[in-house]
């Protein structure tokens with residue numbers, strides 16, 4: 748079921764998918780912004796974790812398609828341990844990444860990384876990055 752709202756499309760199917768992939772319920776978020784206050788990456792994000800939770804509550808997948816928030820998320824779980832509603836927000840961010848990666852889109856292209864960067868980067872960082880950013 749989809750409902751048009753202010754030029755966006757509210758998708759109940761998308762909400763269900765985010766909840767299914769994350770194992771969480773974005774619906775219970777009360778928009779307190781504690782997650783944003785805890786997030787060490789918030790300054791680097793297009794939209795704060797609170798705002799992304801708001802998008803997720805309405806299933807606004809299209810709105811979230813080109814934002815960097817869930818790619819910048821460091822999966823540190825600082826937000827998750829403080830959320831008063833017990834939501835593991837890091838898992839929601841992972842679910843949003845998975846929705847993109849499952850369409851076979853890569854966030855970074857390994858073949859486009861310069862050889863000098865590959866030579867200098869710790870191998871474990873490269874492997875972790877490929878796991879997170881490639882389909």
Ligand code: SF4
Nearest residue numbers: 776777779780782830
């Ligand atoms: S801390 Fe939890 S309840 Fe508060 S805005 Fe973030 S996700 Fe929602």
Ligand code: SF4
Nearest residue numbers: 786820821823824826
């Ligand atoms: S898990 Fe992600 S969203 Fe949550 S505090 Fe860490 S970097 Fe921010």
